Amino acid sequence: MKILLDYPTDLFEKPILASMILEKKVLLNILRAYVDGRRGEMLIEVPNEVADDVVKSFKNRGVKVHTGSLIELDSELCVDCGACVSVCPTTAIHYEEDLSVAINQSKCIQCAICVDSCPRFAIILKQGGGISFSSL
Numbered sequence: 001m002k003i004l005l006d007y008p009t010d011l012f013e014k015p016i017l018a019s020m021i022l023e024k025k026v027l028l029n030i031l032r033a034y035v036d037g038r039r040g041e042m043l044i045e046v047p048n049e050v051a052d053d054v055v056k057s058f059k060n061r062g063v064k065v066h067t068g069s070l071i072e073l074d075s076e077l078c079v080d081c082g083a084c085v086s087v088c089p090t091t092a093i094h095y096e097e098d099l100s101v102a103i104n105q106s107k108c109i110q111c112a113i114c115v116d117s118c119p120r121f122a123i124i125l126k127q128g129g130g131i132s133f134s135s136l
């Protein structure tokens with residue numbers, strides 16, 4: 001399961017991720033991370049069977065936690081032009097057999113590249129919002 005972590009600035013210097021891994025002895029995958037002077041955000045993936053425990057553990061340490069869908073495609077606005085398909089680094093956005101464009105949530109790392117590419121503003125990042133590479 002993917003978990004989006006939103007770190008308040010007062011937690012930046014604390015080894016929260018390391019302490020959680022050591023305490024829970026859980027293997028996790030960091031899919032994306034971003035920190036600047038105002039915010040810290042990390043998208044991780046953990047085995048489903050320990051996800052609830054991991055979420056609780058981060059919350060107890062003061063980290064805001066988001067789970068669920070990461071991204072949404074507004075099919076009313078989308079014209080299936082494919083601009084987002086060509087830039088997605090994980091092939092999460094793809095063409096279906098009927099040539100409509102769809103998003104595979106399990107492959108998305110919420111990098112926001114597709115959001116910037118869409119001329120119709122049809123792609124919306126959910127929850128934490130992601131960091132657009134173009135703004136780095």
Ligand code: SF4
Nearest residue numbers: 088108109111112114
């Ligand atoms: S946010 Fe990134 S990984 Fe997710 S669908 Fe868009 S381009 Fe692909």
Ligand code: SF4
Nearest residue numbers: 078079081082084118
């Ligand atoms: S770039 Fe926008 S309009 Fe084009 S296929 Fe992707 S979501 Fe649809």
